[in-house]
Amino acid sequence: MPAIDFYQDAVDKALQSENGHLDLFLHFLLGLSLPSNQTICRGLLKWTGGSSKIDTETVQVNKKTIDYIKEKIRENASSEKCINLFPCLNEMNDPTLVQEIQSYLSSGNVSGAKLSPAHWSALAFVLLTSAEELGVFDLKQFSGSDEALLRLLPVVKASKTALLNKCSLSVTSCGALASALCSSSSSLIKLDLSDNDLQDSGVELLSTGLDNPLCKLETLRLSVCGVTEEACASLASALRSNHSHLRELDLSYNNPGVSGVKLLSAVLEDPVCQLEILKLWHCAITEEGFASLASAVKSTSSRMWLLDLNGNDPGESGVKLFSALLKGPQCRLAKLM
CATH class of the missing domain: 3.80.10.10 (Ribonuclease Inhibitor)
Structure with missing residues (x-):
C-alpha cells in the first residue's frame, strides 16, 4: 500500500471510531511520518535507498496528508470528531487554521x-x-x-x-x-x-x-x-x-x-x-x-x-x-x- 493511502486510511478509521480510541495513535503515527523523526527511526525501520529520496517522498506524502486532513475537517465540520484532527495538523507542523482563528480572536x-x-x-x-x-x-x-x-x-x-x-x-x-x-x-x-x-x-x-x-x-x-x-x-x-x-x-x-x-x-x-x-x-x-x-x-x-x-x-x-x-x-x- 502506498504511504499516502496508508495515512489517509488511518485518518478515516480515526474519524469512524465511536469512542475516539484511535485519536492518540493517529497523532503518534503522523508524528513518525515527519522527515526529522524518520531520520531518528531509520535504523529501527531499516529504510532502504538514498536519504534524499526518502526525504523528498516523505515531504510530498506529508503535504498530501495535511491537505487530506483539512479536507476532512471541512467535510466533517459539524462533527465533534473533526476537532481531534487539529492536534494532527499541529503534529505535522501545520497550524495555519488555528493561527487564522487566533488572529481573529486577538483582533x-x-x-x-x-x-x-x-x-x-x-x-x-x-x-x-x-x-x-x-x-x-x-x-x-x-x-x-x-x-x-x-x-x-x-x-x-x-x-x-x-x-x-x-x-x-x-x-x-x-x-x-x-x-x-x-x-x-x-x-x-x-x-x-x-x-x-x-x-x-x-x-x-x-x-x-x-x-x-x-x-x-x-x-x-x-x-x-x-x-x-x-x-x-x-x-x-x-x-x-x-x-x-x-x-x-x-x-x-x-x-x-x-x-x-x-x-x-x-x-x-x-x-x-x-x-x-x-x-x-x-x-x-x-x-x-x-x-x-x-x-x-x-x-x-x-x-x-x-x-x-x-x-x-x-x-x-x-x-x-x-x-x-x-x-x-x-x-x-x-x-x-
Whole structure:
C-alpha cells in the first residue's frame, strides 16, 4: 500500500471510531511520518535507498496528508470528531487554521467575521485547549445563532455555565442542547437560554435532556422564551424524575396559564422534586394560581426557599394566603418577592 493511502486510511478509521480510541495513535503515527523523526527511526525501520529520496517522498506524502486532513475537517465540520484532527495538523507542523482563528480572536473581530465551517471547528479547538478553565462560556462573544451554537457545542458541553441568552436560538438548538445534557462528558451546571424564541416545542425537547440520568444541570433560565402550559407539563414531568438535579428554574415573562401554574405547583409537593428557587415574574398569574402555589409551598415536602412572583395579580385572596403562609411555623420560604 502506498504511504499516502496508508495515512489517509488511518485518518478515516480515526474519524469512524465511536469512542475516539484511535485519536492518540493517529497523532503518534503522523508524528513518525515527519522527515526529522524518520531520520531518528531509520535504523529501527531499516529504510532502504538514498536519504534524499526518502526525504523528498516523505515531504510530498506529508503535504498530501495535511491537505487530506483539512479536507476532512471541512467535510466533517459539524462533527465533534473533526476537532481531534487539529492536534494532527499541529503534529505535522501545520497550524495555519488555528493561527487564522487566533488572529481573529486577538483582533476581537470573531463576532463580525464570516467564518467558514473549518474556522468554526478551529475556534472550538482553540477554546477547548486554552489555558483558562472553561468556567463560563458566553456565545454572544462570538456569534448569536443556531449555527454558532452547533459549531461550538463541544465548548458548551465542556463549560460549567453557558450563557446563551439573546442569541436568536430556535428549536434546532434545543435538540442539540438536549443531546449535550445527556452526554457523560458534559460539565454543564448552569444554562441561560433567556430571550430566545424557543416556544413550547423547543422547551419540550430540552426537557428530555433534563430527564436523563447523566444530566447535571442545576440552574435553567427560560425567561422570555414563549413558554405556555404545554411546555410546563414537560418541565413538570422532568422535575418529577428521580434523575433531575434542577435547583433553580426561571420562567419569567412567559404565559404558563392557570393549568401550567397548577402543574408546576403539584410537582413542588413531590418529595422527589429538588427545586428550591422558582421565578415567575410577569407571568399573568391570578388568584387561582397563587392559591396553587401557596398550597405547594406549604407542603412539608417542598424544598422551596425563594419564590419570585413580581408583576402578577394575586388579588386580595392571594395576598392573604401568602401572608398567612409566611407566618406559619412550617414555612420554609426565606424570600418571597
